[in-house]
Amino acid sequence: xxxxxxxxxxxxxxxxxxxxxxxxxxxxxxxxxxxxxxxxxxxxxxxxxxxxxxxxxxxxxxxxxxxxxxxxxxxxxxxxxxxxxxxxxxxxxxxxxxxxxxxxxxxxxxxxxxxxxxxxxxxxxxxxxxxxxxxxxxxxxxxxxxxxxxxxxxxxxxxxxxxxxxxxxxxxxxxxxxxxxxxxxxxxxxxxxxxxxxxxxxxxxxxxxxxxxxxxxxxxxxxxxxxxxxxxxxxxxxxxxxxxxxxxxxxxxxxxxxxxxxxxxxxxxxxxxxxxxxxxxxxxxxxxxxxxxxxxxxxxxxxxxxxxxxxxxxxxxxxxxxxxxxxxxxxxxxxxxxxxxxxxxxxxxxxxxxxxxxxxxxxxxxxxxxxxxxxxxxxxxxxxxxxxxxxxxxxxxxxxxxxxxxxxxxxxxxxxxxxxxxxxxxxxxxxxxxxxxxxxxxxxxxxxxxxxxxxxxxxx
Numbered sequence: 235x236x237x238x239x240x241x242x243x244x245x246x247x248x249x250x251x252x253x254x255x256x257x258x259x260x261x262x263x264x265x266x267x268x269x270x271x272x273x274x275x276x277x278x279x280x281x282x283x284x285x286x287x288x289x290x291x292x293x294x295x296x297x298x299x300x301x302x303x304x305x306x307x308x309x310x311x312x313x314x315x316x317x318x319x320x321x322x323x324x325x326x327x328x329x330x331x332x333x334x335x336x337x338x339x340x341x342x343x344x345x346x347x348x349x350x351x352x353x354x355x356x357x358x359x360x361x362x363x364x365x366x367x368x369x370x371x372x373x374x375x376x377x378x379x380x381x382x383x384x385x386x387x388x389x390x391x392x393x394x395x396x397x398x399x400x401x402x403x404x405x406x407x408x409x410x411x412x413x414x415x416x417x418x419x420x421x422x423x424x425x426x427x428x429x430x431x432x433x434x435x436x437x438x439x440x441x442x443x444x445x446x447x448x449x450x451x452x453x454x455x456x457x458x459x460x461x462x463x464x465x466x467x468x469x470x471x472x473x474x475x476x477x478x479x480x481x482x483x484x485x486x487x488x489x490x491x492x493x494x495x496x497x498x499x500x501x502x503x504x505x506x507x508x509x510x511x512x513x514x515x516x517x518x519x520x521x522x523x524x525x526x527x528x529x530x531x532x533x534x535x536x537x538x539x540x541x542x543x544x545x546x547x548x549x550x551x552x553x554x555x556x557x558x559x560x561x562x563x564x565x566x567x568x569x570x571x572x573x574x575x576x577x578x579x580x581x582x583x584x585x586x587x588x589x590x591x592x593x594x595x596x597x598x599x600x601x602x603x604x605x606x607x608x609x610x611x612x613x614x615x616x617x618x619x620x621x622x623x624x625x626x627x628x629x630x631x632x633x634x635x636x637x638x639x640x641x642x643x644x645x646x647x648x649x650x651x652x653x654x655x656x657x658x659x660x661x662x663x664x665x666x667x668x669x670x671x672x673x674x675x676x677x678x679x680x681x682x683x684x685x686x687x688x689x690x691x692x693x694x
Contacts, residue, residue, distance in 0.1 A: 265345065265356045269495075269646075270415065270525040273339075275325070277347060277354035280316035282325065287311070290330040291339070297323045315349060322348045322357060339520065344533050362532040368539050369487075369494075369528060370606065370640050374649035375548040379489055382470035388441040388458045389473075391465035395446055400466035410491040414464060415524060418486070421460045422499045423517035426450040426507035450507045456499040457484040464488060477536040485523075485535065492669055494647040496531055498523035528645075552633035553577055555655055562663075562683045565594060571683075574660060576634050576653055580683075581660040584609065584652075588617035594687040596670045608640040609659055613670065632656065643669055667691055 263277040274285040284293065284307050293313060295303040302323070305313050315323075325345040328336035346357040372378075385392040403420050407413045428450045431438050438444070440454035442462030457473050464471040470489040477483055478501075485498040501523040504516025523531070555574040560582075562571045571590065573582050582590075588600050599615040602608075634653040641648045650665045663683060667674040673689035676682075 263355045265530065266527045267340070267522045267530040268524055268526050270411075271521045275345070275356075277356060280349070280352065280354060281312045281314050282347065282354065283310070283312040284327075285310045288329065292328040292330075292336055294326040294328075295323050296326055297321060315347075315354065318349060320349050320351065322346055337519070339522065345530075356529075358529060359532045361536040362529060365532045365535070365537045366528050368537040369496075370608065370642065370647050373542055373545065373548065374489070374494060374641070374647065375636060376651065377546045377548050378542065379470040379649065381545045382472045382489070383465050383468065385462075385465065388454075389462045389465060390441060390443050391462045393443050393462070396442055396462045397466045399446060400463040403463065404467055411493075411495065411525065413467065414469065414488055414490045414495070414497070417463045417467070418460045418497050418499045418502070418524065419518050421456055421463070422503035422519075423505070424449060425456055425459065425499075425503065426505040426512055426515075427500065427503065428452060428455075429506055429508040429513075430510065453484045453500040456503065457486055460486055460497070460499045474537060475540070476538045478534050483535070489649055492648050492650060492665065493525075493643075494649060496523075496526040496528065498526070498531075498535070501534075548638070549636050552635045553653075555581075555632045555634040555653065555660070557630070557632075560683060561681060562590070562685060564590060564685045565687055568682070574632070574634070574655070576660070579662055581653065581662050583655075584611075584659045584661050584666075585617070585619070587661065587663065587666055589619055591670070591687070592617045596672055596687045598670070603642070606640065607638070608642050609637075610642045611644070611669075613644055634660065668693075 265275045265277070266273065271288070272286040273288070276283040276285065284291070287307055287309055289308070291307050293305050293307055294301045295313070295315065295318070302318060303313065303315065305311075307313070323346065324343055325340065325347055326338070326342070327340040327345075329339045331337045348355050348357050383391075390396055400417065403417050404413050407416045425445060426449060428438055431452060438448070438451050438455065440451060440458055442459045445451050445455040445459040461471040461473055472487050473484055474487055475482070475484050483500075485496065485500070488495050488497060502518055502520055504514060504519030505512070506514035553576055555576050557572070557574050560571045560573040560580060562569055571582060572586065573580050575581075585600050588598055591597050593616075596613070597616040598611055598613045599617045601610040601612070603610050632655050634655045637652040637654045637659050639652075639654075639659065641650060641652065648669065650661060653660045663685070664674055667685065668691050670687075671691045673684075673686040673691060675684045675694060677684060
C-alpha cells in the first residue's frame with residue numbers, strides 16, 4: 235500500500251456513537267479489506283483462515299517488530315496461532331508479483347489481531363465508530379443522488395473533454411460497479427501523485443479538467459477527476475473529506491448497483507511524480523481501496539462530518555398505494571403475494587418478502603435499529619415471522635410516503651426507492667432480487683413474476 239496523502243489543513247473531528255447493529259456475534263470474527271477482491275480473513279478459535287488469496291502469499295505474524303510466525307499460503311489456507319502467547323499481533327500479507335518479488339497487500343498495523351485464551355479477534359481502529367456513524371447517517375434518497383450527479387466548479391462533468399473520456403472508458407463495459415471500477419482504475423493508473431507540490435506546500439489546480447490535462451496532482455485531483463468522469467456517465471459520486479495519518483485527505487462515495495461504495499483512487503495508485511518527472515509508475519497498485527469495507531478502511535481513514543443542507547429536501551408527498559394479489563412463481567411453485575402498486579411499480583412489505591425467501595437458498599433476516607433509524611438486513615439468516623408483525627397488505631388504497639430510514643444490507647449502506655405505509659417498509663421485489671443476486675422476470679401475458687434463487691440476477 236502506498237500511504238500517499240495530500241497536504242490540506244488538519245481540522246478537528248468529533249467521533250462517537252455506536253455503529254449500526256447487525257447480526258449477533260457468532261464467535262467468528264471476519265475481516266475484509268474490499269468487497270471487490272474477495273479476500274477474507276477469518277479468526278476462529280486460535281486460527282486465522284485466509285480465503286480467496288488470488289496468488290501465492292507470504293504471511294507474517296509480527297509482534298514488537300519481530301516476525302514470530304510465517305507461512306506461504308495459496309487459495310484458502312489457515313495459520314495456527316495456538317502456540318503464541320496472549321497479546322496483539324500485526325498480520326502482514328505480501329502477494330506474489332513476479333519471479334522472487336512480492337508486493338505488500340497488508341503491512342505494519344493495517345491488520346491487527348488480538349489473542350486471548352482460546353480466541354482471536356481483530357482490532358478496530360478508534361475512528362471506526364465515528365466513520366460508520368457519519369457514513370450511514372447521510373442521505374441516499376433520489377434528490378440527494380441527483381444532487382451528486384451535478385457538475386461543479388472543480389467537478390466539470392459537463393465538460394466536452396470529460397464526457398469524451400468517460401464515454402471512451404465505458405465502451406463495452408457493463409454498467410454498474412464494473413463501469414465504476416474501469417473509470418477509477420483509469421484515474422489511478424494515469425494520474426501521478428505530485429510529490430513536488432507536497433514538498434513545496436504549493437497546491438496544484440485540483441479541478442477535473444486540469445487533472446485530465448496534466449496527469450498529476452494530489453488526492454483532490456484523483457477524487458475530482460474520478461467524480462467528474464463518473465457523473466458524466468450518470469453516477470451519483472460525492473467527495474468525502476477527512477484524514478489519513480492525521481493529514482487532510484479526500485476520497486469518494488459512489489452510488490452503484492444499489493450500494494454506496496467507498497473508493498480511494500489515490501491509495502489504489504502506485505504512481506509518483508518527483509523532481510519534475512515520473513519516478514514510480516506502478517499504475518493500479520491495489521484494489522484494497524475499491525469498494526472498501528468500512529471496518530478495514532477505518533484503519534487509515536477518518537471521516538470529517540459534513541452538512542447536506544444545500545441539497546433539496548427529500549420528497550415527503552404521499553402517493554396512493556393500490557393493493558392487489560400478485561402471482562409469483564418462486565422456484566417453480568406459484569403462490570399469491572399481497573402487493574401494492576405505487577407509481578406504476580409493484581412493491582411488497584419487506585418482512586413478507588423475507589418470509590417468502592425463508593425456505594430457499596437465499597434467506598435473509600430483517601431487524602429494526604431504532605437508535606440509528608435503520609432497517610438492517612442480514613443475508614444467510616432465516617427470517618422468523620414470530621420476531622415481529624408482518625401484516626398483510628391493506629385491502630383498500632393507502633397513502634405511501636418515501637421511507638426516511640437508512641437501509642443497511644450485511645453491514646453496508648444501500649439505497650433503494652422504498653416507501654412506508656402505516657409504519658411498514660415496502661420494497662420493489664426487483665431491488666431485493668438484485669441485492670440477493672437472484673433471477674427475476676415479469677411475464678406480462680401471464681401477469682406473473684418468476685423468481686429463481688438458483689440463477690443469478692439479470693438486468694432484463
